[in-house]
Structures are given as C-alpha cells and as structure tokens.
Amino acid sequence: MTEAVMEKSHRFTDRLALALSPSTTRRSFLRKFALVATALATAPANFILRPGTAYAAVCGPAAACNQGYTVLCCTVNRGINACPPGMFVGGWWKANGSSLCCNSAGQPTSRYYIDCHPTCLCSQGGSTNFCDPACVACKCRCNNDAESCDDRRICCNYFRYGQCNTQIARGGPVACRVVTCTPPYVLWDDCSATVRTDNYTAEQTAPCVAGPCT
Numbered sequence: 001m002t003e004a005v006m007e008k009s010h011r012f013t014d015r016l017a018l019a020l021s022p023s024t025t026r027r028s029f030l031r032k033f034a035l036v037a038t039a040l041a042t043a044p045a046n047f048i049l050r051p052g053t054a055y056a057a058v059c060g061p062a063a064a065c066n067q068g069y070t071v072l073c074c075t076v077n078r079g080i081n082a083c084p085p086g087m088f089v090g091g092w093w094k095a096n097g098s099s100l101c102c103n104s105a106g107q108p109t110s111r112y113y114i115d116c117h118p119t120c121l122c123s124q125g126g127s128t129n130f131c132d133p134a135c136v137a138c139k140c141r142c143n144n145d146a147e148s149c150d151d152r153r154i155c156c157n158y159f160r161y162g163q164c165n166t167q168i169a170r171g172g173p174v175a176c177r178v179v180t181c182t183p184p185y186v187l188w189d190d191c192s193a194t195v196r197t198d199n200y201t202a203e204q205t206a207p208c209v210a211g212p213c214t
Contacts, residue, residue: 058149058205058206058207059148059149059150059204059205059206059207060203060204060205061200061203061204062152062200062201062204063149063150063151063152063204063206064151064152065142065143065144065151065152065153067152068153068157069152069153069201069204070115070152070153070154070156070157070174070175070176070177071143071150071151071152071153071154071176071177071206072150072152072176072177072178072179072204072205072206072208072209073116073175073176073177073178074206074208074209075143075145075148075150075152075176075206075207075208076143076145076154076176077176079208081178081179081180081208081209082178083114083116083175083176083178084116084175084176086118086119086137087116087117087118087119087175088116088117088119088164088165088168088171089114089115089116089117089164089165089178089184089188089190089191090115090116090117090160090161090162090164090165090168090171090174091114091115091160091161091162091163091164091191091196092112092113092114092115092161092163092164092184092191092196093112093113093161093195093196093197093198093201094110094111094112094113094183094195094196094197094198095110095111095112095113095197095198095199095200095201095202095204096109096110096197096199096202097109097110097199097202098110098111098202098203099202099203100179100181100202100203100205100209100213101181101213102181102213106213109181110181110183111179111180111181111201111202112179112180112181112182112183112184113177113178113179113198113201113204114164114177114178114179114180114184114188114191115159115160115161115174115177116174116175116176116177116178117160117171117172117173117174117175118136118137118138118155118171118172118173118175119168119171119172120132120135120136120170120171120172121135121136121137122134122135123135126170127170128169128170129160129162129169129170129171130158130160130170130171130172130173131170131171131172133172135172136155136172136173138154138155138172138173138175139155140153140154140155140156140173141153141154141155141156142154148206148207148208149206149207150206150207150208154175154176155172155173155174155175156173156174157173157174158173158174159173159174160174161196163184163185163191163192163193163194163196164184164188164190164191164192165190165191166190166192167190179205179209181213
C-alpha cells in the first residue's frame with residue numbers, strides 16, 4: 001500500500017468515525033469495526049437475531065472490569081488457551097447449557113472454566129490459602145486492551161475452588177481462566193471430579209476463543 005493510499009484510508013476512517021459519533025476516534029472506530037466483524041464470524045445468530053451489541057456477542061456477559069470477573073487466559077497469554085508460565089491450576093467450575101460447547105447432536109452442553117493462580121515467590125505473611133500480596137509478581141489490574149473486548153480483571157480475585165493441585169497449599173489470586181468443553185479432570189491428572197457450578201458464566205468468552213462448539 002502506497003503512502004498516498006494509506007493517507008486517504010486514514011482520512012476516510014477519521015471522517016466515518018466522526019460521522020458515527022463526535023467522540024469516536026480512529027482507534028476506537030477500528031476496534032468497534034473489528035468487534036462487529038468478529039461477531040459476524042463467530043456468533044452471527046447472537047449478533048443478528050438477538051438484541052445487543054457486537055461487544056456482548058463476542059465477549060458475552062460481564063466482560064467489563066468493574067463487573068468483577070477474571071480475564072480469559074488466551075486474551076493475555078499470546079492467544080494461548082492455557083495458564084501462563086509460573087502459574088498453576090487451582091480449581092474449576094462448569095456452566096451448563098453453553099452455546100459455546102455442544103454434544104454430538106449439536107445441542108448445547110457444559111463448558112468448563114479453569115482458574116490459573118501465580119505461585120508464591122516468598123513465604124512471608126499471607127493467609128491459609130493465599131500468599132502475601134507482596135510475594136506475587138502478578139498485580140491486580142484491568143485488562144483494558146484495545147485489541148479485545150475482554151476487559152475483565154487480572155490477578156484481583158483472591159478465590160480458589162480447590163479441586164486441583166491440592167499439594168500446593170497457598171498461591172496468588174486468580175490470574176486468568178482457561179476454557180474448555182472437556183472436563184478438567186480428563187485434561188489434568190491433578191484435578192478431581194468434584195463439581196462446582198456457575199451457570200451465569202456459560203456465555204462468557206473472548207475473541208480468541210469465541211465460536212460455537214469450541
């Protein structure tokens with residue numbers, strides 16, 4: 001693309017963004033445009049047939065930081081749906097009837113959310129289940145990534161379901177969540193089959209994993 005063509009493209013984007021809203025910048029417009037494209041590609045039925053926004057169609061409910069939920073790992077781990085290095089699986093729960101997982105007949109089934117916790121860097125202070133915040137490299141923050149609508153929290157929620165890696169007595173807060181349609185105790189030998197359920201999270205997702213029956 002030549003410099004002249006790029007400049008024309010930038011001017012067109014700025015004009016279109018301004019026409020949509022006086023407060024819309026080129027960056028925010030491109031983000032919204034990308035979200036619409038992702039929604040149409042990964043959740044067309046939700047986006048076209050149901051009231052709501054592309055943001056909700058792609059990331060599902062409670063995707064904003066102030067709503068209290070933790071970010072998905074693939075959002076902050078280079079697109080990889082796994083715990084980042086230096087973290088361990090601390091527990092999991094399932095959400096029934098998720099449109100993001102389905103059985104052989106194509107019907108919605110359970111989706112599983114696995115919590116990743118940072119290991120303690122020192123042994124001082126802390127509680128029975130969690131190390132002292134000073135011993136955790138991962139600090140509480142919002143994702144706030146312009147490339148994703150998954151703006152959920154990182155390393156803020158001190159909570160542990162506790163069915164996995166019970167030999168690790170203490171860890172840090174939940175850093176991020178892995179999502180899967182396969183029960184965690186099948187994927188990890190150090191996870192038990194004890195079930196915890198939160199159906200509200202059934203449609204929570206992100207662009208890096210969004211789509212039916214993933």
